[in-house]
Amino acid sequence: MGSIIFASRKQDLSVARASASAGAIKTIFSRFLPHKEIAAQVSIQYIAGYLFHLGLFALLFFAAPHVLFVEENLLGFGWTPLPHWGFIIAAQAAFLGLIILWLRRMVDPVLRLISTLDDHIAAILTFVVMLTGCFALLEGSTGLRLLHRFTVELWLIYFPFSALMHSFTFLPSRAFTGAWFGRRGVDS
Amino acid sequence: MLCLLLPQFAAADGPPKNSNYPEGVSAVNPGSELWSAIRQRDGTVLQGTSQVRGVDSGILINARGDQWARFRVSKLANYGGIAIAAVFVILLIFFVIRGQIRIEGGASGNLVRRYTSYERIVHWTLAIVFLLLALTGVILLLGRPLLIPLLGKEVFGLLASASKEGHNLIGPLFLVSLIMMLFSYVRKNLYEKGDLKWLLRGGGVIGKEKLSVGFFNMGEKIWFWLLMLVGLVVAISGLVLLFPNFGQGRFIMEISHVIHSIGALALFCISLGHMYMGSVGMEGALDAMTTGYVDINWADGHHDRWGKECHDKNLVISAEEYARLQGKKPAAGGDVAT
Numbered sequence: 001m002g003s004i005i006f007a008s009r010k011q012d013l014s015v016a017r018a019s020a021s022a023g024a025i026k027t028i029f030s031r032f033l034p035h036k037e038i039a040a041q042v043s044i045q046y047i048a049g050y051l052f053h054l055g056l057f058a059l060l061f062f063a064a065p066h067v068l069f070v071e072e073n074l075l076g077f078g079w080t081p082l083p084h085w086g087f088i089i090a091a092q093a094a095f096l097g098l099i100i101l102w103l104r105r106m107v108d109p110v111l112r113l114i115s116t117l118d119d120h121i122a123a124i125l126t127f128v129v130m131l132t133g134c135f136a137l138l139e140g141s142t143g144l145r146l147l148h149r150f151t152v153e154l155w156l157i158y159f160p161f162s163a164l165m166h167s168f169t170f171l172p173s174r175a176f177t178g179a180w181f182g183r184r185g186v187d188s
Numbered sequence: 189m190l191c192l193l194l195p196q197f198a199a200a201d202g203p204p205k206n207s208n209y210p211e212g213v214s215a216v217n218p219g220s221e222l223w224s225a226i227r228q229r230d231g232t233v234l235q236g237t238s239q240v241r242g243v244d245s246g247i248l249i250n251a252r253g254d255q256w257a258r259f260r261v262s263k264l265a266n267y268g269g270i271a272i273a274a275v276f277v278i279l280l281i282f283f284v285i286r287g288q289i290r291i292e293g294g295a296s297g298n299l300v301r302r303y304t305s306y307e308r309i310v311h312w313t314l315a316i317v318f319l320l321l322a323l324t325g326v327i328l329l330l331g332r333p334l335l336i337p338l339l340g341k342e343v344f345g346l347l348a349s350a351s352k353e354g355h356n357l358i359g360p361l362f363l364v365s366l367i368m369m370l371f372s373y374v375r376k377n378l379y380e381k382g383d384l385k386w387l388l389r390g391g392g393v394i395g396k397e398k399l400s401v402g403f404f405n406m407g408e409k410i411w412f413w414l415l416m417l418v419g420l421v422v423a424i425s426g427l428v429l430l431f432p433n434f435g436q437g438r439f440i441m442e443i444s445h446v447i448h449s450i451g452a453l454a455l456f457c458i459s460l461g462h463m464y465m466g467s468v469g470m471e472g473a474l475d476a477m478t479t480g481y482v483d484i485n486w487a488d489g490h491h492d493r494w495g496k497e498c499h500d501k502n503l504v505i506s507a508e509e510y511a512r513l514q515g516k517k518p519a520a521g522g523d524v525a526t
Contacts, residue, residue, distance in 0.1 A: 044306065092360055099316055102310045107480075113515045135350035135359045144345050 001168055016183045023182010024175040030188075031174050044104060058082060058090035059130075091134065098127055122163045129155050158160025227251055244437045256442040264446070268453045269330050275457045279464045289470045292489040297507040299481040300498045308480055310372045314365040320358050322456045324351035329449060354431055363423040370416055376403045377412040402493040411462055415455065422451040481510060 034042045060066060064081035071078030082090065102123040105111045129151045136144040159165065166173075181188035217223075228251040236246040244250070266450055303311070315341075327335065328351050336344045383406040385399065386392075391407055393397050404412070425448035428436060436444075466473050472486040484504050486496035 032523055044309070051377060088357070088360075091357055092364070095358065096313070096361055096364060101311050103312045103316075104305070107305050107308045107312070109514045131354065135353050137353040137357065138349055141346055141349050 001165075001172075003046040005172060006171060012183065014184075017185035018182055020179040020183040023188065024179040026182070027178025027188050028171060028174045030178075044100065048097045048100035048104070050097070052101055055090045055092070055094030055097060056126075056130075059087070059094055061132075062090075063087050091130075094130060095127075098123065098130070102127070118163050121158070125151075125155050125158060126164075224370050243435055247438075252442060254437065258447070259446070260449075264449055265329050265333065268449070269334070271453060271457050272326070272460075275363045275460045278325075279460060282462075283468065288468060290488045291471050291483060293485050295472065295483045296485045298484045298504050299507065299510045300484050300487055300495075300504050301480055302482045302487070303475040303480045305480065307372050308477055310365070311477055314362075314369050317358060317365050318332050318455075318459065321355060321362055322452070322459075324355035324358075325452055326456070327351040328355065359423075359426045359430060362419070365426070366416065366419050366423060373412060377409045378523045379409070383409065384392045398492075400493055403491060405491070411458060414458060418455055422448055422455065425451070479514075 034046055039046075062079075062082040064087070067078045067081040081087075098160040102120075105115050105119060105123065129148070132144070132151045136148040138144075155164075178188055226249055229248075236248055237243045327347060331344060331348055331351070335347065339347065380402050382400050382402070385400060386406040387410075389395050389397075389399060392404065425444040428444040429441060429448060432441060455490045457486065470490075472483050484495065484498065485499060489495075
């Protein structure tokens with residue numbers, strides 16, 4: 001992240017027509033929804049994307065076993081976890097979203113062409129982590145919980161070297177695009 | 189003298205000897221009538237009362253539970269396993285006798301689009317969810333007799349636990365995928381003129397006259413509607429089993445389990461035929477659901493009415509055009525490099 005943020009850039013000598021900062025902040029939030037003109041074409045991507053990301057966020061930070069893990073091993077304090085039915089809904093959404101997104105990557109000819117091995121590994125590894133977590137739900141089996149923790153560790157090792165870093169880089173990426181066009185007075 | 193005589197007297201006048209235990213003496217259990225009534229062997233249902241408030245909390249012993257357990261092990265698991273094995277054998281025999289159904293006149297290299305990206309995403313989503321559920325379901329139903337001898341009890345315990353949790357979590361996704369599939373494919377699966385004739389002629393097996401077929405033949409339509417209807421029943425019975433906190437008693441849970449298992453087994457067996465026909469059974473069929481495109485000769489040979497529509501609307505593209513659309517270089521001979 002540091003190498004991205006502190007990378008040197010060519011100085012822009014043109015006269016600024018509008019505020020780059022305003023463009024950056026605007027673009028960070030405006031990209032959460034698709035442009036009207038292409039909304040129909042990208043609807044699957046947005047719907048499945050939100051299903052997956054929101055579901056995964058809810059699972060990661062509000063599933064009771066995870067909250068307990070953080071409390072016992074990391075922070076020393078926890079927070080109110082999701083009720084069981086909430087956890088189930090979040091898990092369904094995450095699984096459905098991920099399956100649809102990965103299938104779209106395989107089925108859409110343009111996405112298929114531009115996808116690399118890294119993209120597929122990231123999707124499959126995330127699915128495996130979620131699946132092993134689902135297997136270990138009963139929490140009575142040490143073996144299954146160990147399997148889940150092992151896959152999580154694999155995922156964490158792979159994370160910084162892969163496309164999964166988009167979890168953090170999406171913010172500076174949107175900000176840079178927004179700043180670049182904002183300075184020129186272009187609505188990105 | 190009397191002591192010596194006593195055994196003879198005892199033998200002559202005592203209770204009858206138990207033939208299994210020649211040394212023992214048969215006696216009627218004084219509590220047998222009470223327990224027979226509790227077990228409801230005469231068919232009456234005894235509903236007691238309990239301080240615990242809940243569904244079925246007044247029932248001491250569930251007499252039907254034994255029947256359900258015996259049915260599950262002796263009939264359901266047994267016949268279910270035999271059915272699955274039989275389908276594999278039938279498909280193998282069919283393939284050995286019939287071989288792969290080839291494209292009439294061979295592949296031309298000219299293609300027509302059969303399924304859009306969205307239709308393929310919906311199909312494969314349902315397929316992935318279905319296969320995960322089928323695998324975990326078969327492990328839960330047939331795992332004990334088949335897998336314990338292979339894996340041992342501890343490993344099988346892990347596998348069964350994982351399968352149960354996986355099956356329960358992925359289950360509701362099946363209903364969602366089914367609904368997505370219904371909306372995507374229902375229009376092409378409505379009854380058309382000629383479908384009944386196709387069915388009565390066994391899809392062309394009976395008789396020599398060539399049958400006219402639209403986008404989907406009657407066999408495909410039957411599979412679609414079976415999947416929708418039986419799948420809906422399986423999904424709903426699964427939800428009844430998954431969420432037992434809406435007043436379901438043991439009877440409803442037992443019935444739901446039986447319906448769920450029989451429906452799921454039926455779907456799995458038929459799906460094996462679908463998977464066979466869509467892959468090795470018919471040349472060019474798998475391309476439809478992977479690339480979205482089929483050879484026009486395949487369309488003309490198997491779905492002539494749809495093929496004619498494609499010709500009339502000028503939807504046929506060459507191998508070079510297809511390769512350009514996919515961003516690939518066409519291979520020599522007009523085949524599309526995949």
